[in-house]
Amino acid sequence: PRLPRPRKELKAFAKVALAAGERSRVTLRLESRAFACFDPAANAWVVDPGDYDLLVGRSSRDIRLQGRITITA
Numbered sequence: 001p002r003l004p005r006p007r008k009e010l011k012a013f014a015k016v017a018l019a020a021g022e023r024s025r026v027t028l029r030l031e032s033r034a035f036a037c038f039d040p041a042a043n044a045w046v047v048d049p050g051d052y053d054l055l056v057g058r059s060s061r062d063i064r065l066q067g068r069i070t071i072t073a
Contacts, residue, residue, distance in 0.1 A: 001048045003037055008060055030054075035071060049073045 012028040035052060036045040049071050057063035 001037070001050075002046070003039060005037055008055070010060075047071060 011030055011034040014026050014028060016024055016026055018024055032047060033045065036047045038044075039046045051068055051070050054067045054069060055063045056065040
């Protein structure tokens with residue numbers, strides 16, 4: 001990235017209450033702004049092209065699913 005960024009950033013979450021053994025499907029949508037950061041030099045939100053890892057879990061230390069997307073210019 002052109003600007004320093006944290007190693008992990010929370011971009012979406014949902015709190016779901018389930019009984020023991022119950023299952024549910026949760027959909028989280030990430031709009032383009034989720035990949036942007038503010039560039040003070042440009043005075044604008046910018047999205048750097050490249051690979052982004054998507055991590056899904058109960059917490060940042062308990063990742064249950066991961067994938068990767070590529071954003072092009």
